Amino acid sequence: MSKLRDLQRLLETKEISCVELTEKYLDNIERQNKTINAYVRVTAEEALETAKKVDERIAAGEKLMPLEGIPMSLKDNISTKGIETTCCSKMLQGYYPIYDATVWQTLKKQNAVLLGKTNMDEFAMGSSCETSIYGVTLNPNNTDHVAGGSSGGAAASVAGNMAVFGIGSDTGGSIRQPASFCGLVGLKPTYGTVSRYGLIAYASSLDQIGPITGSVEDAAIIYDCLSAYDPKDSTSVGSKTTTHDKLKDSIKGMKIGIIDEFFDGINKDVKTSLEEAIRVYEDAGVQMVHLKMPGLNAVLPVYFIIACAEASSNLGRYDGIRYGHKTDTYKDIDEMIRKTRNEGFGKEVQRRILLGTYALSSGQYDAYYKKAQNLRYSIIRDFKKIFESCDIILTPSVPVTAYKKGEALIDPIEIYMMDICTIPANIAGLPAVSVPCGFDKNKLPVGMQLIGNNFEDYKVLNAAYQFEKLTKGSYLSPEVEI
Amino acid sequence: MNYELVAGLETHVELSTKTKIFCQCTTEFGGDPNTHCCPICLGMPGTLPKLNKKVVEYAVKAGLATNCKIRNVSKMDRKNYTYPDLPKAYQISQFDQPICYDGYIKLSSGKNIRINRIHIEEDAGKLIHERGDTYIDYNRGGVPLVEIVTEPDFRSVDEVLEYLEKLRLIMKYIGVSDVKMQEGSLRCDVNISVRKKGEDRLGTRTEIKNMNSLNFIAKAMEYEFERHVDILESGGVIEQETRRYDSDLNITESMRDKEDVDDYRYFRDPDLVNIIVTEEEISKLRGELPQLPDEKMDIFINEYGLPREDAELLIKYKKIAEYFEEASRDIKNKKLVSNYILSQVFRRMPTDSGKEECAVSLPPKYFGDLISLLENKKINSSMASQALEKMLDTGKPVSEFISQKDMEGIDEGTLREICQRAVAENKEAVESYLGGKEKAFGAIIGYIMKVTKGKADPQKAGDIVKEIIKSS
Numbered sequence: 001m002s003k004l005r006d007l008q009r010l011l012e013t014k015e016i017s018c019v020e021l022t023e024k025y026l027d028n029i030e031r032q033n034k035t036i037n038a039y040v041r042v043t044a045e046e047a048l049e050t051a052k053k054v055d056e057r058i059a060a061g062e063k064l065m066p067l068e069g070i071p072m073s074l075k076d077n078i079s080t081k082g083i084e085t086t087c088c089s090k091m092l093q094g095y096y097p098i099y100d101a102t103v104w105q106t107l108k109k110q111n112a113v114l115l116g117k118t119n120m121d122e123f124a125m126g127s128s129c130e131t132s133i134y135g136v137t138l139n140p141n142n143t144d145h146v147a148g149g150s151s152g153g154a155a156a157s158v159a160g161n162m163a164v165f166g167i168g169s170d171t172g173g174s175i176r177q178p179a180s181f182c183g184l185v186g187l188k189p190t191y192g193t194v195s196r197y198g199l200i201a202y203a204s205s206l207d208q209i210g211p212i213t214g215s216v217e218d219a220a221i222i223y224d225c226l227s228a229y230d231p232k233d234s235t236s237v238g239s240k241t242t243t244h245d246k247l248k249d250s251i252k253g254m255k256i257g258i259i260d261e262f263f264d265g266i267n268k269d270v271k272t273s274l275e276e277a278i279r280v281y282e283d284a285g286v287q288m289v290h291l292k293m294p295g296l297n298a299v300l301p302v303y304f305i306i307a308c309a310e311a312s313s314n315l316g317r318y319d320g321i322r323y324g325h326k327t328d329t330y331k332d333i334d335e336m337i338r339k340t341r342n343e344g345f346g347k348e349v350q351r352r353i354l355l356g357t358y359a360l361s362s363g364q365y366d367a368y369y370k371k372a373q374n375l376r377y378s379i380i381r382d383f384k385k386i387f388e389s390c391d392i393i394l395t396p397s398v399p400v401t402a403y404k405k406g407e408a409l410i411d412p413i414e415i416y417m418m419d420i421c422t423i424p425a426n427i428a429g430l431p432a433v434s435v436p437c438g439f440d441k442n443k444l445p446v447g448m449q450l451i452g453n454n455f456e457d458y459k460v461l462n463a464a465y466q467f468e469k470l471t472k473g474s475y476l477s478p479e480v481e482i
Numbered sequence: 483m484n485y486e487l488v489a490g491l492e493t494h495v496e497l498s499t500k501t502k503i504f505c506q507c508t509t510e511f512g513g514d515p516n517t518h519c520c521p522i523c524l525g526m527p528g529t530l531p532k533l534n535k536k537v538v539e540y541a542v543k544a545g546l547a548t549n550c551k552i553r554n555v556s557k558m559d560r561k562n563y564t565y566p567d568l569p570k571a572y573q574i575s576q577f578d579q580p581i582c583y584d585g586y587i588k589l590s591s592g593k594n595i596r597i598n599r600i601h602i603e604e605d606a607g608k609l610i611h612e613r614g615d616t617y618i619d620y621n622r623g624g625v626p627l628v629e630i631v632t633e634p635d636f637r638s639v640d641e642v643l644e645y646l647e648k649l650r651l652i653m654k655y656i657g658v659s660d661v662k663m664q665e666g667s668l669r670c671d672v673n674i675s676v677r678k679k680g681e682d683r684l685g686t687r688t689e690i691k692n693m694n695s696l697n698f699i700a701k702a703m704e705y706e707f708e709r710h711v712d713i714l715e716s717g718g719v720i721e722q723e724t725r726r727y728d729s730d731l732n733i734t735e736s737m738r739d740k741e742d743v744d745d746y747r748y749f750r751d752p753d754l755v756n757i758i759v760t761e762e763e764i765s766k767l768r769g770e771l772p773q774l775p776d777e778k779m780d781i782f783i784n785e786y787g788l789p790r791e792d793a794e795l796l797i798k799y800k801k802i803a804e805y806f807e808e809a810s811r812d813i814k815n816k817k818l819v820s821n822y823i824l825s826q827v828f829r830r831m832p833t834d835s836g837k838e839e840c841a842v843s844l845p846p847k848y849f850g851d852l853i854s855l856l857e858n859k860k861i862n863s864s865m866a867s868q869a870l871e872k873m874l875d876t877g878k879p880v881s882e883f884i885s886q887k888d889m890e891g892i893d894e895g896t897l898r899e900i901c902q903r904a905v906a907e908n909k910e911a912v913e914s915y916l917g918g919k920e921k922a923f924g925a926i927i928g929y930i931m932k933v934t935k936g937k938a939d940p941q942k943a944g945d946i947v948k949e950i951i952k953s954s
Contacts, residue, residue, distance in 0.1 A: 233530050233532075235530075313747070
C-alpha cells in the first residue's frame with residue numbers, strides 16, 4: 001500500500017508523465033487551497049521544471065530514484081535556497097535563504113517535485129496553524145475543523161490530495177498531531193536520524209524532521225531516504241537500520257506496552273477506537289503488557305520549560321539587522337530591535353520567548369531549567385526501563401479529534417495539555433508514528449501512536465504497517481484519483 | 483602609599499587555526515568586510531555549528547603549556563546577549579566546564595600566577611563607525627578564541643606585564659596563536675581592586691575591558707589604582723562596574739550603556755555534543771609541545787652559560803632562539819654565537835616584528851661554520867665580524883670570503899717585524915701609552931691590523947708590542 005510506488009509505476013509505464021502528474025496536483029491546489037490554506041507559497045514553476053527533468057530521464061530509460069517525480073510539500077520552516085521561507089511569521093517575511101536544508105538537498109537530488117511551502121503555526125509554536133501570519137489551515141475531512149499543527153499545512157496538503165507527501169517538523173507532536181487530525185501517517189523519527197541542518201529552530205534538542213504520508217509504506221520509504229548521517233549537524237547520527245525491508249516482518253509475539261496514564265481522561269470515541277486497535281493487535285498474536293509511568297505528569301512542564309528556554313535563545317537572532325522584518329522608525333539600535341521584535345513576533349511566540357527567558361534567568365535557572373533537565377533525564381530512564389519489558393508502546397496520538405476552528409485560541413493551557421501523548425517521545429528522543437485507527441462520531445479521524453526505543457524506527461513502522469494491513473487501510477484518507 | 487594593588491586578568495587569545503571554530507571560513511585577518519563569512523558564521527536561521535577539532539587541540543595545548551589540568555569531557559554553552567556584532571544573539575562559549583583548569587605561569591621572581599581556567603569560545607564581528615553610520619563586518623565572527631582567566635594574584639603592574647609577555651611567548655612557542663596585539667589577537671580585561679597593605683580581604687573590583695596594548699594596560703592600571711585609592715582616601719565607596727580605557731585622555735571611564743546587570747542566561751548549547759579528550763590524545767598533544775620558553779631559558783643559562791639578559795633577548799623571539807640553537811649546534815662556546823647574533827644580526831632587525839620574523843637569508847649552518855673557525859682560532863674576531871657582514875649580505879658560506887691562505891694568518895717573524903715598524907712609526911702613541919693613556923695602545927694595534935688587513939691576531943700583536951716597548 002504505497003501511493004508513492006503506485007505513482008512511480010504509472011510514471012515508469014508512461015501511463016502518465018511527470019509533468020501531467022504535477023499539473024494534476026497543481027490543479028488540486030488551485031481548486032482547494034483557497035479554502036484549505038495548506039500552502040502559503042506554491043512553487044509551480046520549479047515543480048514543472050523538475051517534472052520535465054524527470055520525464056526526460058524516464059524517456060532516456062533511466063531507473064527512478066525512490067522519491068523521483070513525486071509531487072510533495074515542505075513545511076515553511078525548512079530552508080530552501082532562493083524560495084521564501086518565513087516560518088509563517090511576519091518576522092521572516094521577505095527572507096530568502098541563501099542555502100538549502102540538508103533534507104531539501106536530499107529531496108532535490110532525488111528529483112522530488114516541490115509543489116510549495118506549507119502553512120504552520122508561527123515558528124512551529126502552536127497546534128492548529130492559527131498562530132500563522134497566513135491564518136488557519138482547515139481540515140480537508142471537515143472544514144469546520146482545523147488540520148492541526150504545527151505542521152497543519154503539511155498534513156492538509158496530503159489529506160487534500162494537494163501533495164503525495166509532506167515534510168514537516170515535530171517538536172512536541174507537530175507531525176503526529178496533524179497527521180492524527182487528518183487521518184494520515186505521521187512519523188517523528190529518532191532524534192538524530194534526520195539532519196536538522198536548515199530546519200529553522202524552535203527547540204533544538206526536541207526538533208526533528210519527518211514525513212506525513214497517506215500510508216505507512218510511504219513513510220518508511222521517505223524515512224529511509226532522509227535518515228543519513230550529516231556532517232553539518234553535530235547531533236546527527238543517521239539511521240542504524242533501514243525500515244522498508246522490515247515492514248512485512250511478522251509481529252506475532254511482539255510485545256506492546258500499554259501505559260495507563262496515557263489513557264487518562266481521553267475522549268470516549270478516541271478510547272473506543274484504540275481499544276478496537278488493541279484488539280486487532282491481540283488477534284494478530286501481539287502480547288499487550290500493562291505498564292505504569294508515574295513520571296508522565298512531569299512531561300508537560302518539562303517540555304514547556306526546555307522548549308521555551310531553547311526558543312528564547314534560538315529566536316534572539318531576529319533583530320531586523322540582516323534579514324526579515326525591520327521596523328520603520330526608530331531612534332537608536334535598541335529601539336529598533338525592540339520594535340522589530342515586538343511587531344515581528346506574534347503573541348504566542350512572544351509568550352514562549354518570555355517564558356523561556358524567565359526560566360533561564362539567573363534567579364530562576366535552578367528552579368526551572370535545571371530541574372526540567374533533571375526530570376528529562378529521569379523520563380529518559382523511565383522509558384529505558386519500560387523498553388526492557390516491551391518492544392513498542394501504544395498510546396492515543398491526541399486525547400481528542402481535530403479542534404473546531406478558533407477553539408485552540410480560547411484557552412492555551414487546555415490546548416498545551418492536548419500534547420501530553422506526543423511530547424514524551426520528543427523529550428526522550430524516541431521514534432513515534434501516528435497511524436489512523438478510527439473515526440469519532442463526527443467522522444473525524446482518530447490516531448494511534450506507536451512509540452519505539454531509540455533507533456528502532458523500523459519496529460514502530462513494522463507494527464504500524466501490519467496494523468494498516470490488518471485493517472485493510474480502512475482508516476486512511478481516500479486515495480487520489482489519477 | 484600604604485595601599486596594595488590586587489589584579490586578575492582575563493586574556494582572549496585568538497587561535498591561529500586555518501578555519502573558524504564552527505564553519506569552514508578562513509580566519510585570516512583583514513579582507514574586505516563580510517567576505518570571510520558563510521551562512522553558519524552569519525548565524526542564518528537553521529544553520530548549525532560544527533566544532534573544529536583543531537580548536538580543541540590548540541586549547542588543550544594552551545592548557546598543557548600553562549600547567550593546567552584537562553577535562554576529558556566538557557561541553558559548549560550559549561551566552562545570550564543582544565548586540566549587532568553577534569549574529570545569533572548568543573556567543574557559543576564554555577560556562578561551568580572549561581576544557582582546561584587549575585594551571586599557573588611562573589614569574590621570574592618564582593611567584594606563580596594561578597590560572598583558574600582556559601575555555602574555548604567564538605569571537606564576535608566588528609562594528610565600524612563611519613560618518614555617523616554604523617556598519618558591521620562579520621569577518622572576525624566565529625574566529626576561535628581561548629579565554630585565559632587568572633586568579634587575582636597580581637600585586638603590581640610589572641607582574642601583569644611580565645605575565646602577559648610570558649603568556650604571549652608561550653602561545654607563540656606552541657604555535658596556537660600569532661598573538662599579534664595590534665591585530666587584536668591578544669586582548670585583555672583587567673580586574674582591579676585595592677586594599678590596605680596587610681589586609682586579607684579583597685576590595686571591590688572594577689573591570690577594565692578589552693585592551694590590546696601592553697602600554698595601555700600599564701597606563702590604565704596605574705590610573706585605575708590611583709582612582710581607587712583617591713576614592714577610598716576621601717571616604718568614598720568603589721562601585722563594582724565595567725570600565726573602558728580612553729588612551730587619548732589616559733583615563734578610565736564607566737561603560738554605563740548597559741543599564742542593568744547582564745544576565746547571560748547560560749545554558750548548554752543543544753546543537754553541540756560533548757567534547758571528549760581522551761588521556762591518549764592528551765599525551766599525544768603533550769608530546770607535540772615544543773620546548774617552552776622557561777625550559778629554554780634554563781638550558782641557555784645553565785648549560786650554555788649565557789648571561790640571563792642575553793638568553794632573554796634570544797628567547798623573546800622564537801625564530802631567533804631557534805636560529806641560535808641551529809647555529810651553535812657544534813660550537814662549544816655558545817656565548818660566541820649569541821654575541822654575534824645579538825650584535826651583528828640584531829642590528830639588521832631594528833623592529834620587534836623584524837626579529838619576530840628573523841628574516842636572515844644566511845643558513846644557520848654557515849653561521850656556525852664561521853664561529854667554528856673563530857672558536858678554533860683559525861681566524862680572529864675582526865676577521866669573523868667582517869666576514870659575517872658579507873655573509874649576512876649574501877647568504878653565502880664563509881669560504882667565499884676567507885681563503886685558506888687568509889686563515890694561515892701571519893707567521894710570528896713577520897708579525898714581529900710589523901710590530902717593530904708600528905712602534906717606530908707611532909712614537910706619539912707610544913709616548914702617550916707610557917704616559918699612562920691606555921687608549922693610545924689601541925691606535926698602535928689599529929695600525930697593525932690595518933697593515934695586515936685584519937689578519938693579525940690582535941691579542942698576540944698586543945703582547946709583542948708591549949714586549950718591544952718594555953725592552954726599548
